[in-house]
Structures are given as structure tokens and as C-alpha cells.
Amino acid sequence: MTFIPKRSSRLVLSVFSLIGLGLLLSAWVEKPAPTPPNVVLFFMDDMGYGDLSVTGALDYTTPNLDRMAAEGSRFSNFLAAQAVCSASRAALLTGCYPNRLGISGAFGPNSPTGLNPNEETLAELLKERGYATGIFGKWHLGDKKQFLPLQQGFDEYYGVPYSHDMWPLHPAQAQAKYPPLHWIEGNEPKQEIKDLDDAGLITSTVTDHALAFIRKHKSKPFFLYIPHPLPHVPLATSAKFKGKSARGIFGDVMTELDGAVGQVLAELKQQGLDKNTLVIFISDNGPWLNYGDHAGSAGGFREGKGTSFEGGHRVPCLVRWPGVVPAGRVSNKLLTTMDILPTVAKICGARLPKQHIDGVDWVALLKGDNTVTPRDHFYYYYRKNSLEAVRQGDWKLVFAHPGRTYEGFLPGQNGKPGPSTETHEFPTGLFDLRRDPSERYDVREQHPEIVAKLEKLAEEARADLGDDIQKRTGANVREAGRVSQ
Incomplete structure (x- = not known):
């Protein structure tokens, strides 16, 4: 046996202690903190529920979006907060019913x-x-400088300030006397979009800027919001995609948009960001049906854009995040655009807004827990502030109201709209969306207890947000932004 003097033994123990401490410190230093995920949010314009091949589109295919659905999850019961442009966008970015913000139309x-x-x-x-x-x-939340994206939390902006049918050359808007439409960079107008050839470059221009943004910010977390102006009319596509589908110009536009999504997904993979990026794909409302062959499909749901029926609100929702969001799953849980903000905020470690919001967090469902039901109910508001329907679970009570209908009118062709009416009188009706997703069979007489339950929920909405139909003012409605007089 080797004898080690006491002093030497203490020295040896001290050396081993230091080595052990060094190894512990080394392990602690070498283990990096989790990197918050990047977020890419696609927000299409007037794309209906049935406009992807994975949801039933015909005469063209959307292979990149179909692959996104296969590699991620598809949420088939996802609603736009309101079936019109500005209101829908306000809800997405704030997590609030748009009428809570004083925004409509x-x-x-x-x-x-x-x-x-x-x-x-x-x-x-x-x-x-x-x-x-x-x-x-497309921004469409106010084109005055004080309302533009750089004043609303964005570092960079290149796009159009509102819908590109609000320009002098649109055949259906000839009498509106709209001003010229320009691209906006930051806060400043750039080149004019003069004709359909210029409009045909919208999708590729938006995509080029999105790809450049990814490359520029690949070394830090980023939030990339891509609200494509198409397939809103007037339809236009670049030369590369003209005549590429059997569906005409609408199919060509959808083919190009699908390719644009594919380019972004490929760039994320190229930059090594694929596995740490949450990608969400949704639409602002259903299709503008009276444009006929230039409009999309509501996928069998009733009516379309500008209505409180499912065809106006039900939109595609695809979510992809490899290793986190289950692949190949379809969820039928009720969700809305308002729920994006609290969900993304939680995932990214951000706080919630200081003022009240209406969105709910669905992180657990997103990650695969199908036992949770994040959202219990939804209010269908339209026009200035009219409560036209209320939903809880799969039950939907539609209140008597005047509104838009496309039914009974011959749709338009070649970019010109067919007639529709904004004053059709819809009667009250209770619909069971499990068996009747097209909202055709009023079952109020069979389920008076459900009617009473939904009426109580509607009264809560009217007290909170108001109801123009009943001339009620809500207690918790905030003011929209207004230019100083």
C-alpha cells in the first residue's frame, strides 16, 4: 500500500475537487439556453376553405401546402374573426374581436x-x-403614417397599404375614383402598380422580400408576417405561371402562391432554421363568390366573404413545426384568428397585451394534447357592430338580420362580379354543425334548451361589445385610431 502524507492527500482532494467543479462549470457553460423559435405567419386574402388540394380543390394542385399539412397539423374548424379585410387583420394582430377595437369593414x-x-x-x-x-x-389597417406597420411594432415593411382592387383600373370600381396604388417601403410610397402586368408581380415581390428578411435575420429570432394580397381580385400572376392550371387564372394564381410558400419553407431549411421555426398558414375570410371564375371555393359551407355563415368565416389553417407539432394530424377543435396572438406569445416567452384580449391560448392542443378544448364559444359580428350569430361548441344560433347573399344570383366572369344583395333578410335559425355544416336545417323546435343557452351567451356579448341590431352599446369597446383634426 502506498502511503500518502496528510498534507499531500488534502492537495490531491483539492485538485480533484477543482477538476470536478471545472467539469460541472464546463457542462453548464456548454449547454446553451433554448433559442426562442422563429415565427412565419402567412395570411392569405379571400382564400376559401376549399382552395387547397388537401381540402378538395380541383383542376390545380397545391403540393407545398399539402406537404405542410402532412408534415404538420391541419385545423379544420378554424374561423376568421370577421369575414372582411381590415376587421379580420386587426383581430389577428391584437387577439381581440375587431369591434372591441372600434374597427369594422x-x-x-x-x-x-x-x-x-x-x-x-x-x-x-x-x-x-x-x-x-x-x-x-398587404397591411390594410390604415394608410396614414401613424397607422402604418413601423408604428405598430414592425422593423421592416414592404407592401401595399390596402386591397389592390382599390385602384383606378379595376373594372368594378371605375366610378370610385380611387387614387393610384403604390408599393410602400417603410413609411414612404415607392413605385406605382399601374396595370395587371404590374399586379402580376405582387406575389413574387412579396416573396423576394420575405426571403431576404430570413437571410438577413437568420442569426436571431424573427417574426415574419406575410399577408399575401392574392387571391383577392383583380387576379394577376407572373408570366411563369400563366396557363399552368386547368382552372384558369384563379388556378394559376393559387399555383404561384403555393410555390411562394414552398420557397419560404425551402429557405428556412437552407438556412438551418427549419426545425426551430413555427409556420402558420391561414386566410382572412372566405371567398368573394360573386366573382365566379375569379373566386375561390367555400368548400361546401354556406355563403362566403362578407357573411356570418360558415363560408364567410371558415378558413384553412395549417401549422408546421418539426418535432413539436404532430405530423399528419387533423384537429376539429374550434379556433379563431384571435387565438394566434396568445398562443405565439406563450411559445416565444412574450407577455400578453395590457388591455383585455379575446384570444385563447391553444399551445397544449398545438403540441398534440387532443383532450383539451381551448375555445368554448364565438361571436359572429359584422357590419358596424351587429351580432348576427353566436356559437358554442357545435351549436350555432343565427339571429334574424339583413345581410349579403350570393344565392340565387348568377356569378360573374372574367374578373367582373355578378350581382349580389346586401339586404337579404335572414331568419333566426339554430344549426347543428356536426350534422349540418352547410347550415340548412333549423332545429330550434327540437332543442329549445340549446336556444336558451345560446341566447344567454348572446346577452353577455351584447353587454360587453354591444349590438347594432338591438341598438345596444357595449361597456368594453375601445376607440379606433383617428387622424387628428
């Missing part, structure tokens, strides 16, 4: 109204968390 050029800068957007919350934030595409 679609803002025109030079509107004195926009999203109130006091509202906190998803971009502001993520920017506070250290994210780079960019938007490329």
Missing part, C-alpha cells in the same frame, strides 16, 4: 381611421422579446 384609401397605436400588436410583443419583425404584403 375594410378601410379605403386616405381613411381617417386605422388601428389605434395604443393597441399592442403581436409584432410589438415579440419585438420587446428581442425578435426582428417584418411584414411583406
Whole structure:
């Protein structure tokens, strides 16, 4: 046996202790903190539930979106917060019913109204968390400088300020005397979109800026918002995609949009960001059906854009995040665009807005827990502030109201709209969306207890948000942004 003097033994123990401490410190230093995921949010314009080949589209295919659905999850019961442009976009970025924000309809050029800068957007919350934030595409929340994206939490913006049918050359808007439509970079107008050839470059221009943003910010977390202006009319596509589908110009546009999504997904993989990026694909509302062959498909749901029936609200929702979001899953749980903000905020470690929001967090469902039901009910508001329907679970009570209908009218052709009416009188009806997703069979007489339950829920909405149909003012409605007089 080797004898080690006491002093030497202490020295040996000290050396081993230091080595052990060094190894522990080394292991602690070498283990990096989790990197918050990047977020890419596609928001299409007037794309209906049935406009992807995975949801039944015919005469063209959307292979990139179909692959996104296969590699991620598809949420088949996903609703736009309101079936019209500006209101829907306000809800997405704030997590609120748009009428809570004082916003309705679609803002025109030079509107004195926009999203109130006091509202906190998803971009502001993520920017506070250290994210780079960019938007490329259609804004439509006010075109005055104080309402533009750079004043609403975005670092970069290149896009159009409102719908590209609000321009002098649109055949259905000839009498509107709209001003010229320009691309906006940051806060400044750039080149004019003069004709359909220029409009045919919209999708590729938006995509090019989105790809550049990914490359520029690949070393830090980013939030990339891509609200594509198409397939809203007027339809236009680049030369590369003209005549590529059997569906005509609408199919060509959808083919190009699908390719644009594929380019973004490929760039994420190229930059090594694929597995740490949450990608969400949704639409702002259903199809503008009276444009006929230039309109999309509601996938069998009733009516379309501008209505409180499912065809106006039900939109595609695909979510992809490899290793986190289950692949190949279809969920039928009720969700809305308002639920994007609290969900993304939680995933990215951001706080929620200081003022009340209406969105709910569905992170557990997103990650695969199908036992949870994040959202219990939904209010269908339209026009200025009319409560036209209320839903709880699979039961939907539609209240008597005047509104838009496309039914009974011959749809338009070649870019010109067919007739429709905004004053059709819809009767009250109770619909069981499990068996009757097209909302054709009123079952109020069979289920008076369900009617009573939904009426009580509607009264809560009217007290909170108001109801123009009943001339009620809500207690918790905030003001939209307004240009100073």
C-alpha cells in the first residue's frame, strides 16, 4: 500500500475537487439556453376553405401546402374573426374581436381611421422579446403614417397599404375614383402598380422580400408576417405561371402562391432554421363568390366573404413545426384568428397585451394534447357592430338580420362580379354543425334548451361589445385610431 502524507492527500482532494467543479462549470457553460423559435405567419386574402388540394380543390394542385399539412397539423374548424379585410387583420394582430377595437369593414384609401397605436400588436410583443419583425404584403389597417406597420411594432415593411382592387383600373370600381396604388417601403410610397402586368408581380415581390428578411435575420429570432394580397381580385400572376392550371387564372394564381410558400419553407431549411421555426398558414375570410371564375371555393359551407355563415368565416389553417407539432394530424377543435396572438406569445416567452384580449391560448392542443378544448364559444359580428350569430361548441344560433347573399344570383366572369344583395333578410335559425355544416336545417323546435343557452351567451356579448341590431352599446369597446383634426 502506498502511503500518502496528510498534507499531500488534502492537495490531491483539492485538485480533484477543482477538476470536478471545472467539469460541472464546463457542462453548464456548454449547454446553451433554448433559442426562442422563429415565427412565419402567412395570411392569405379571400382564400376559401376549399382552395387547397388537401381540402378538395380541383383542376390545380397545391403540393407545398399539402406537404405542410402532412408534415404538420391541419385545423379544420378554424374561423376568421370577421369575414372582411381590415376587421379580420386587426383581430389577428391584437387577439381581440375587431369591434372591441372600434374597427369594422375594410378601410379605403386616405381613411381617417386605422388601428389605434395604443393597441399592442403581436409584432410589438415579440419585438420587446428581442425578435426582428417584418411584414411583406398587404397591411390594410390604415394608410396614414401613424397607422402604418413601423408604428405598430414592425422593423421592416414592404407592401401595399390596402386591397389592390382599390385602384383606378379595376373594372368594378371605375366610378370610385380611387387614387393610384403604390408599393410602400417603410413609411414612404415607392413605385406605382399601374396595370395587371404590374399586379402580376405582387406575389413574387412579396416573396423576394420575405426571403431576404430570413437571410438577413437568420442569426436571431424573427417574426415574419406575410399577408399575401392574392387571391383577392383583380387576379394577376407572373408570366411563369400563366396557363399552368386547368382552372384558369384563379388556378394559376393559387399555383404561384403555393410555390411562394414552398420557397419560404425551402429557405428556412437552407438556412438551418427549419426545425426551430413555427409556420402558420391561414386566410382572412372566405371567398368573394360573386366573382365566379375569379373566386375561390367555400368548400361546401354556406355563403362566403362578407357573411356570418360558415363560408364567410371558415378558413384553412395549417401549422408546421418539426418535432413539436404532430405530423399528419387533423384537429376539429374550434379556433379563431384571435387565438394566434396568445398562443405565439406563450411559445416565444412574450407577455400578453395590457388591455383585455379575446384570444385563447391553444399551445397544449398545438403540441398534440387532443383532450383539451381551448375555445368554448364565438361571436359572429359584422357590419358596424351587429351580432348576427353566436356559437358554442357545435351549436350555432343565427339571429334574424339583413345581410349579403350570393344565392340565387348568377356569378360573374372574367374578373367582373355578378350581382349580389346586401339586404337579404335572414331568419333566426339554430344549426347543428356536426350534422349540418352547410347550415340548412333549423332545429330550434327540437332543442329549445340549446336556444336558451345560446341566447344567454348572446346577452353577455351584447353587454360587453354591444349590438347594432338591438341598438345596444357595449361597456368594453375601445376607440379606433383617428387622424387628428
